[in-house]
Amino acid sequence: MDTHSNAQAAPVAAPADTAPERIRPFRIDVPQSDLDDLRHRLTRARWGTGVPGVDGWERGVPVPYLKDLAAYWADGFDWRAAEARLNAFPQYLTEIDGQDIHFAHVRSADPDAVALLLIHDWPGSFVQFTDVIEALSRDFHVVVTSTPGIGFSGPLTSTGWTTGRIAGAFTTLMARLGYGRYGVQGNGGGAWIAGEMGRIDPGHVVGVHLNGLVTFPSDDPADFAGLTEAEQTRLQRLQDFRDDKMGFNAIQSTRPETVGHALHDSPVGQLAWIVEKFKEWTDPANELPEDAVDRDTLLTNVSVYWFTGTAASSAHLYYETAHDPAAWAPKDPGTVPTAVAVALPTDVAIRRYAARDHHVVRWTEFERGGNFLALEQPGLLVEDVRAFFAALARDA
Numbered sequence: 555m556d557t558h559s560n561a562q563a564a565p566v567a568a569p570a571d572t573a574p575e576r577i578r579p580f581r582i583d584v585p586q587s588d589l590d591d592l593r594h595r596l597t598r599a600r601w602g603t604g605v606p607g608v609d610g611w612e613r614g615v616p617v618p619y620l621k622d623l624a625a626y627w628a629d630g631f632d633w634r635a636a637e638a639r640l641n642a643f644p645q646y647l648t649e650i651d652g653q654d655i656h657f658a659h660v661r662s663a664d665p666d667a668v669a670l671l672l673i674h675d676w677p678g679s680f681v682q683f684t685d686v687i688e689a690l691s692r693d694f695h696v697v698v699t700s701t702p703g704i705g706f707s708g709p710l711t712s713t714g715w716t717t718g719r720i721a722g723a724f725t726t727l728m729a730r731l732g733y734g735r736y737g738v739q740g741n742g743g744g745a746w747i748a749g750e751m752g753r754i755d756p757g758h759v760v761g762v763h764l765n766g767l768v769t770f771p772s773d774d775p776a777d778f779a780g781l782t783e784a785e786q787t788r789l790q791r792l793q794d795f796r797d798d799k800m801g802f803n804a805i806q807s808t809r810p811e812t813v814g815h816a817l818h819d820s821p822v823g824q825l826a827w828i829v830e831k832f833k834e835w836t837d838p839a840n841e842l843p844e845d846a847v848d849r850d851t852l853l854t855n856v857s858v859y860w861f862t863g864t865a866a867s868s869a870h871l872y873y874e875t876a877h878d879p880a881a882w883a884p885k886d887p888g889t890v891p892t893a894v895a896v897a898l899p900t901d902v903a904i905r906r907y908a909a910r911d912h913h914v915v916r917w918t919e920f921e922r923g924g925n926f927l928a929l930e931q932p933g934l935l936v937e938d939v940r941a942f943f944a945a946l947a948r949d950a
Contacts, residue, residue, distance in 0.1 A: 577730065580645045580656060582637050582706070584861045589633060592821055592860060596628035599822045611833055615826045619842070623829065624822050627853050636854040643687060643698075647706075648730060650723045653715070656680070656706035657727065658698040660691045668760065668943065669733040670694035671724060671751075675742030675766065676868050677828040678926060679705040681855040682741075685932040693940055697731065699724060701744070703867035705858045710867040716878040721750035728758070735760050737943055742766040742835075742925050743871075749912055752890035761946045762888070762912070763939050765895040766835075766925040768792070769907035777907070785904045792902040799834060802827070806872035814866020821860055828856050835925035837899045847929045891915045893942040895935065897923035916942050 604617040643658040658680060670690060672683045680698045690696050700707040702715050702723065724747065728736050737760055740748030745764040752762045771777040771789070781789065805813050817824045829843055829852065836846035844852055859865055875881050887909075893916035896903050900923075908914050918938050923931040 577648045656700040660696045669736035672698045673740035673744035675744045689936045725755040737761045739763040752888045762892045767903040806869040807876035810869030817865035837924045900924040
């Protein structure tokens with residue numbers, strides 16, 4: 555029996571109207587049987603021995619570290635407390651293009667505030683924005699989405715969920731919520747979606763704020779001329795990533811269903827698959843992932859994937875991008891004002907490459923942080939988002 559069949563939690567009792575465009579209140583309520591099943595699997599995990607002489611992270615997540623984290627997930631982590639914290643934010647579901655879309659919606663006390671859509675990347679979830687929602691809601695009507703196929707947006711109901719299709723669904727969501735003007739913030743893969751929203755809906759998107767942006771040089775030798783030392787470091791960092799840290803991408807882009815079986819069945823496997831990215835994509839000044847991101851928050855994020863059974867469908871998003879000709883075809887530069895926040899310890903973004911694809915009007919470099927800036931340095935992110943949109947309002 556699939557123990558995840560009820561894990562998307564029960565929505566609040568619905569009125570008779572079941573039209574697809576209806577927005578339904580939603581509350582997370584993972585069945586106790588799913589919690590019991592998770593603990594049973596964690597306590598009965600079959601552990602490998604590792605290879606003698608390998609005690610670092612260069613070959614993946616070390617066995618002793620993962621054992622300790624899995625033990626805490628089983629007997630120390632309090633899902634019900636995490637669930638209550640998430641449920642403090644009003645949440646909803648709505649069907650768009652045949653797919654349920656989950657989102658949190660926190661309105662500002664200022665009725666004239668502009669709306670701001672927040673978009674996560676893999677292996678994050680809407681959990682990664684929980685530390686910035688309250689602060690941002692002082693200035694914005696905040697909408698935090700779960701990407702189709704991830705978390706409470708549920709397993710994918712069809713193929714073809716490319717970046718462009720997701721961007722289109724999110725523009726529909728904002729229109730359905732009644733927002734004629736709104737900003738977008740995205741990180742990592744969410745930055746790709748955010749940028750695409752600016753391209754397809756420039757009449758409504760007033761500004762796009764990106765962090766964890768990945769930029770690529772073209773084949774033109776001029777792209778490599780005159781790079782600063784810092785930019786050369788970022789370009790080398792991108793090359794190192796492609797040479798040594800792309801295993802997850804290769805698998806998810808080619809055989810997502812195969813790896814999905816393992817991740818769906820094994821919480822230890824799911825934990826390792828995600829925690830490795832939090833080690834590699836957070837500020838390297840931190841020795842362990844939980845030194846960068848609170849351990850309970852990290853496990854809340856992993857638990858969302860586990861309880862919703864969305865490991866495989868999240869992997870399929872990589873397949874869709876890799877096999878989408880439009881994702882790699884040349885595009886006209888975006889016209890919506892765009893801000894790029896760069897975490898100097900980890901990021902690879904180079905301004906001239908970013909300006910080729912986006913209308914970059916603000917470029918901020920942070921001495922601390924990594925890809926998960928909303929969790930690692932929430933204050934810095936909030937300050938930069940506020941400053942960017944305040945400047946746009948003054949210039950309007």
